[in-house]
Amino acid sequence: MTDEKTWVIQAQQGSDEAFAQLVETYQKPVYNLCYRMLGEAEPAEDAAQETFLRAYQGLHRYDASRPFGTWLLSIAAHYCIDTLRRKKFSLFSMDAENDDGATFEMPDASALDPETESVRREQSDRLHLLLKRLESTDRAAVILRYWYDFSEVEIANALNLTVSAVKSRLHRARRGLAGMWLEEPAPVRPERRAYETPAF
C-alpha cells in the first residue's frame, strides 16, 4: 500500500497527522489551481485552505477507487468556480501580488539563459492575465488540461460535465486565449545596448 493510501485511511479513521501529510503533499497543486483560477494570491490561499477543510470534512465520502489528488482538485475547481460566480474579481497587476510576498514564481535556477527565462516569465504573466478573462468553467478546464495533464474524461468527471462539453469548452477557451493574445500585444521590452549592464 502506498504512503498516500495509508494516510487517507488513517485520516478517515480520525488521524490529524495523516491528514497533515496529505496537506503537505498536495498543497502546491491545490494552491496552484486556486491561484490560476482566482488570479490572486490571497483568495487563492483562502480557497486552497477551504478545499482542504472540505476534503477533511468529506473524507468519509471519498471513493478510494479514484486518485486522491483528482478528488482534491475537483473540490478545489468547484470551490473556485462557485467563488468566481459569487464575486467578481478586480484585475490586479502581477507586481501588486508580488509585493505582498505571498506568491512568487521563482526564477528557474537551472535555466542557463536568463534572457530566455525572463521571456518565459513575461509570457507566463501575460497568459495569467488572459486566463482571468475566461469564463470560470472554461478556465478550470484549461488549467486541469495543461497544468495537471488531465484527460478530457478526467476533466469531465472533475467538473461534472460531459466529455463533448469539455472538448467544446477547451476549444472555446483556446480560441479565446489565442484571440486575446493577438489583440493585446506583448509589453515592449527595452532594447539593451551592448555596453549597458543588465542592471540599467
Add this chain to the structure above:
Amino acid sequence: MKHQPFEEWLLNETPLSHAQKRELDLHVRSCAYCSALLQTEKVLRSVKLVAPAEGFTGRFQARLAERRLADRRRRLWGSVLFLLGGVFFLFWLAAPSLFSVFVSPQSWLASFVKWAIFLVTTVQAVMQAGEVMLHVVANLMPPFAWLVLFSAFAGMTLIWSISIWRFVRVPQGV
C-alpha cells in the same frame, strides 16, 4: 490547404506525420491566428506550478482548530436555544393550568384526581384487552407465523437503528 484543418489539428492536438508537421509549420508562419494558438499552447505547457507561502500546513491546522471550535460553539448554542425554546413552549402550554392552580387549587386538585383515575382505569382496560387478544391470537397463529413476525420486527428495528446512526453520526475527523 485552407486554414480550418490546421486550426483543428492545433486544437485537437492531433498527432502529425512529418509531412503534416511541415505543412503546419508553413501555415503557422503565414497565419497570425494559428501562430497565436500554437504559442499560447506552448506557454500553457511551460508555465510552472506556483507554491503557497511557507507554513501552509500550519495555517491549515490553525484554521481547522478554529473551525472545530466554531462548530462546537454553534452546536452548544443550538442546543441551548432548542432547550430554551422547548421550556418556553411547555410553559406556554401549561400556563392556563398553572394559572388555574393559583386561582382555585381545590377544583384543580379535583380535576387532577379525576384525570389520574381516568388514566389508570384506561391503562388497566387496555392491558386486560391486550391479554385477551394475546391469548386469542397465540392460539390462532402457528409458531412459524410468530417466527416470521418477530424476524420482520427485528429487521425493521435493525434498519431503523442503522438509519438513525447514519443520520446522526459525525463525519470522520470532525
